[in-house]
Structure formats: structure tokens, C-alpha cells
Amino acid sequence: xxxxxxxxxxxxxxxxxxxxxxxxxxxxxxxxxxxxxxxxxxxxxxxxxxxxxxxxxxxxxxxxxxxxxxxxxxxxxxxxxxxxxxxxxxxxxxxxxxxxxxxxxxxxxxxxxxxxxxxxxxxxxxxxxxxxxxxxxxxxxxxxxxxxxxxx
Amino acid sequence: xxxxxxxxxxxxxxxxxxxxxxxxxxxxxxxxxxxxxxxxxxxxxxxxxxxxxxxxxxxxxxxxxxxxxxxxxxxxxxxxxxxxxxxxxxxxxxxxxxxxxxxxxxxxxxxxxxxxxxxxxxxxxxxxxxxxxxxxxxxxxxxxxxxxxxxxxxxxxxxxxxxxxxxxxxxxxxxxxxxxxxxxxxxxxxxxxxxxxxxxxxxxxxxxxxxxxxxxxxxxxxxxxxxxxxxxxxxxxxxxxxxxxxxxxxxxxxxxxxxxxxxxxxxxxxxxxxxxxxxxxxxxxxxxxxxxxxxxx
Numbered sequence: 001x002x003x004x005x006x007x008x009x010x011x012x013x014x015x016x017x018x019x020x021x022x023x024x025x026x027x028x029x030x031x032x033x034x035x036x037x038x039x040x041x042x043x044x045x046x047x048x049x050x051x052x053x054x055x056x057x058x059x060x061x062x063x064x065x066x067x068x069x070x071x072x073x074x075x076x077x078x079x080x081x082x083x084x085x086x087x088x089x090x091x092x093x094x095x096x097x098x099x100x101x102x103x104x105x106x107x108x109x110x111x112x113x114x115x116x117x118x119x120x121x122x123x124x125x126x127x128x129x130x131x132x133x134x135x136x137x138x139x140x141x142x143x144x145x146x147x148x149x150x151x152x
Numbered sequence: 153x154x155x156x157x158x159x160x161x162x163x164x165x166x167x168x169x170x171x172x173x174x175x176x177x178x179x180x181x182x183x184x185x186x187x188x189x190x191x192x193x194x195x196x197x198x199x200x201x202x203x204x205x206x207x208x209x210x211x212x213x214x215x216x217x218x219x220x221x222x223x224x225x226x227x228x229x230x231x232x233x234x235x236x237x238x239x240x241x242x243x244x245x246x247x248x249x250x251x252x253x254x255x256x257x258x259x260x261x262x263x264x265x266x267x268x269x270x271x272x273x274x275x276x277x278x279x280x281x282x283x284x285x286x287x288x289x290x291x292x293x294x295x296x297x298x299x300x301x302x303x304x305x306x307x308x309x310x311x312x313x314x315x316x317x318x319x320x321x322x323x324x325x326x327x328x329x330x331x332x333x334x335x336x337x338x339x340x341x342x343x344x345x346x347x348x349x350x351x352x353x354x355x356x357x358x359x360x361x362x363x364x365x366x367x368x369x370x371x372x373x374x375x376x377x378x379x380x381x382x383x384x385x386x387x388x389x390x391x392x393x394x395x396x397x398x399x400x401x402x403x404x405x406x407x408x409x410x411x412x413x414x415x416x417x418x419x420x421x422x423x424x425x426x427x428x429x430x431x432x433x434x435x436x437x438x439x440x441x442x443x444x445x446x447x448x449x
Contacts, residue, residue: 001161018161018204021191024154040153041192043345045258054232054261060191061262062184064161065206107257129256129345 003067008032008076016063023047023058026073034074034102038131045130048103049073055110074102077109085109088147089140096134103130108144117148155194160203167212167292167321170205175294175317177203183319184208185228186262188255189271213321216240221327227320231260231268243327246334246353249443250281253338256345266320269305272312272372279306279373280353281336283365285325293318306372331358333435335443337428339420341411349412350420352400354428356436360385362429369404369421376403379425388433397426423447 004013007030016025026032026049035058038044042057049058050072077083082090085108095101104127111118111126118126123144132140164170174181180202184190193199207213213227218239225234231251234240241248254260254268254277268278269289279302287302291314300313302323307313314320334355340346351367362383367373382396406417424447431441 017158019155019158019194021154021195040195042188042255042259045256048258051261055258056262057188057258060188060259062161062187062191062204062206065184065187065208110257126257129258 001064003063005066005068006070008072008079014063018062018064020063021059022049022061022063022066025063026058026071032073032075036099036102038099038103043129043131044100045103045107046100048106048130050106050110053110053113055106074105077105083109084147085112085144088143092139092143092146094136094139094143096132096136100130100132100134104132104140108147111144112148118144120145123148153195155191157194157197157200159194159201161206162203163206163209165209165211167210167319170207170210170319171292171294171317173203173205174319177201179316181205181316183270185264185267186230188259188263189267207319218243221329223325223327225265225323225325227266227322228264229266230262230264231255232257234265235260244281244285244325246284246336246355247281247325250277250336250338250351250353253277253336253340253348253351259345266323269302269323270312270314270320272306272308272310274309274371274373275348275351275368276373277336277338277348277351277367279367280351280365281334282323282325283373283375284334284353284355284363285328288324289314289320290322290324291315291318291320297321299324303375306374309371328355328357330361331436332356333432335428335431335435335441337424337431337443337447339412339424339447347411350406350417350424352421352424352428354425354432356383356388356429356432358436360387364400364425366400366404366421369406369417371405374403376400376425378402383429388429388436390430393426393429393433397422397429400425 036046038046042060047058048055182201184206215226217224231254234251265278282302289300336353339350348368353365355363364376364379378399386392400421408414427446434441
């Protein structure tokens with residue numbers, strides 16, 4: 001079956017099977033490598049993407065479902081210049097191995113889109129579904145707090 | 153992990169069309185809304201349906217609507233929509249409180265309340281609150297529409313009284329006419345994304361009526377009539393709550409699993425019932441209680 005959708009500001013059309021998972025399609029058919037596979041069952045957040053402006057687990061979305069949808073991955077954030085969240089992650093050195101970073105950036109981008117000035121509790125709550133197995137949460141939370149209120 | 157098994161993907165645009173598909177495939181079909189349970193089950197071969205019916209193109213299943221004292225939650229309403237609904241926050245704040253304990257933002261953006269009750273796992277956070285409000289689950293099948301009381305809905309772990317060819321269209325929750333307050337307390341291994349080790353919802357009204365419901369403390373989520381009987385018509389007080397909370401032990405049958413032992417669940421069920429009652433009483437008196445803080449952690 002054919003699905004038409006918008007991906008990182010580009011119109012796309014793709015042949016997919018009913019049992020294709022969006023995560024696999026993004027990485028293997030389209031070649032976008034920012035979504036990562038951590039748990040493959042929606043618990044870790046490493047595969048997060050924005051689907052119609054909302055963060056979702058791409059490992060729990062069928063490719064068949066995205067007809068007409070607008071999808072943004074980290075490749076589509078800050079295409080011309082790094083976004084405030086991305087800059088803050090660099091400033092705060094909020095990466096250790098970096099595996100969770102794309103999911104963290106997606107979750108933080110969604111949060112700041114709807115809440116320009118989240119407090120530290122709201123930042124933690126927004127990131128609570130994204131696991132960092134290096135346990136480097138402190139600089140990640142500091143980075144999101146630094147990014148809040150900055151113009152994108 | 154790809155899904156190994158093949159199925160037909162169907163996307164009906166009306167309830168009638170969906171019901172037709174459900175009856176055509178009999179038991180060999182699954183409905184897809186948020187997919188946060190179904191897609192895991194497809195990947196892990198827990199289910200191998202001949203068809204997956206994506207119900208997201210059926211407009212009738214969307215939306216939150218308040219009419220008079222009656223709240224209608226469509227089958228496609230996600231936990232995020234519940235959390236951000238001004239009407240629900242105003243009239244049913246405890247529903248928001250329960251929705252906020254479900255997983256995390258990325259899951260709540262897709263997972264639906266109706267999907268949660270259809271999964272009917274013992275730990276489902278949506279159930280205790282629906283139970284204290286005597287919610288109705290409205291389903292449509294080939295023979296028309298019927299309304300199932302939430303008290304008759306759960307028939308066993310992962311089992312409901314819905315027939316295979318019926319589709320849940322919405323849930324109805326009525327706001328009690330008397331002044332009331334409620335609380336939902338969830339115990340997890342840590343604050344943040346986790347399934348409930350135990351969950352207790354309570355409601356108390358101005359005229360001393362009490363409602364108590366639990367999840368993750370037995371094979372199904374259910375009310376606790378013995379605790380309610382010990383409380384009804386009694387003036388709320390710490391002592392009354394302490395004495396009545398003990399009756400919860402005769403209403404639950406928890407198991408030991410990876411998340412908690414039977415003994416721990418029993419101990420905490422008493423503590424949580426008492427503290428949930430205290431939180432609801434404080435709210436009835438107009439105080440603000442952050443329920444996330446009452447179990448510490």
C-alpha cells in the first residue's frame with residue numbers, strides 16, 4: 001500500500017506493508033538514523049519522533065497509519081541552524097554515549113512548544129519516559145532548563 | 153523488531169463499517185487506536201489477527217463532550233487529551249489525576265482511555281476512577297447499541313464482557329449531584345513511568361457516602377463494598393478512616409509478581425486507602441492536596 005506524508009518539511013510517498021513498523025521504515029527504508037531502538041516496546045523513548053506535533057514512540061506506530069501525517073525527526077529540527085534545545089545540549093555537554101539524545105531532544109522540543117517556561121518539575125515529568133542508561137540526567141535537565149524561553 | 157506475521161490493514165470511516173468488519177472476521181481481528189498495547193502484542197506474537205482495523209478515521213469516536221452532568225469520552229480520546237481538557241479538569245479532576253499517572257507523555261499522546269479498559273489488565277489506571285463514578289461503557293454491534301456498566305465490564309484478567317464483534321464507541325461518566333471530592337493514589341516502584349503495584353481511588357460526598365475502588369490488587373479492578381459499608385453515614389475522621397481501611401484486606405487478592413510481593417501490596421492497600429480518604433476529605437473541605445506527595449518517593 002502507498003502512504004503519502006510530510007517528513008521533515010518534505011512531501012513523501014512510499015510503498016509500505018501493513019506489518020511495517022514506522023521505526024523500521026524511517027531507519028531502513030528512508031535512512032534517517034536519529035530514532036534509536038532501545039527497548040522496542042515503548043518503554044525507553046529512544047525512538048521518539050514528532051507525529052503531528054506530538055512526541056510518540058515510532059516503534060509503536062504502523063507505517064500504514066501515517067497517511068496524511070506530518071512527521072519530524074531530529075534531522076528535521078534546526079535544519080538551517082541548531083535549535084535552542086540542541087545548542088543547550090552542546091553547551092551543557094548533555095551527552096554521554098548519546099544514544100538517548102535524539103529522543104530527549106524530541107521530548108524537550110515538544111515540551112517547549114507548549115510550555116515556554118516549564119519549571120524543573122515539569123521538565124522532569126516531560127522527560128520521564130526517556131531513559132538514559134548512562135544516568136546522565138542532571139546535565140540533560142539543565143540543558144532543557146537553559147533552553148526554555150529562548151527564541152527558536 | 154519487525155512484525156513477522158501478515159494481516160490485512162483496514163481503515164473504516166464509520167462505526168457501521170467497522171462493526172461489519174469485526175463480525176466478518178469474528179475473533180480473528182483487532183482494533184487499532186493508539187496501538188501502545190496492540191503493536192507490542194503483534195511484535196511479540198501474543199496476537200496473530202487476520203485483520204487490524206484502524207478506527208482513527210471514524211469521526212464519531214473522537215472528542216470529549218460535557219452535556220449537563222454527563223461526560224462523554226470517545227473511544228479515540230487519548231490520556232493527553234484528558235489531561236489537557238479544561239472541562240474534565242473542572243468537573244472530574246480525579247480523572248486527570250489518574251491519567252497523569254499513566255506511563256509518560258510519549259505514550260499518553262497515543263494511548264486511549266477506552267483502549268486501556270479494553271486491555272483489561274489488572275493494573276489499569278483508568279479503572280478505579282471509572283468505577284467510583286459508576287461509568288457506562290457504550291458498545292455497538294450488529295444488533296445495535298448497548299450500554300455496559302463498568303461494574304460488569306471486567307470479567308477476568310485481560311477479559312471484558314464485550315463481544316468480539318462489538319466496538320466500544322464511548323464511555324459515559326456522570327458527575328454526582330451532591331458536593332463531593334475524590335483522589336487516586338498509585339503506588340509504583342518509582343515516580344515516573346511504571347505500571348501500578350497498587351492503585352486506589354476514593355470518593356466521598358457531603359452526605360457521607362463513600363466509594364472505594366482498586367486496581368492491581370486482584371484479577372480485576374473493582375469496588376470495595378465492605379470498606380464503603382464501614383464508612384457510609386459516618387462523619388469523616390482520621391479514626392473512622394483508619395478503622396475502615398482495614399476492611400480493604402477482605403476485598404483484595406493480590407499476587408506476588410515482578411513488581412511487588414503479595415504481603416507488600418496488602419500492607420500498602422490499607423495505607424493507601426486511608427491516605428486517599430484523608431486526601432479526599434481535605435479536598436472536600438476546599439484544601440489543595442498534591443496526591444503525588446502523599447506516598448512520598
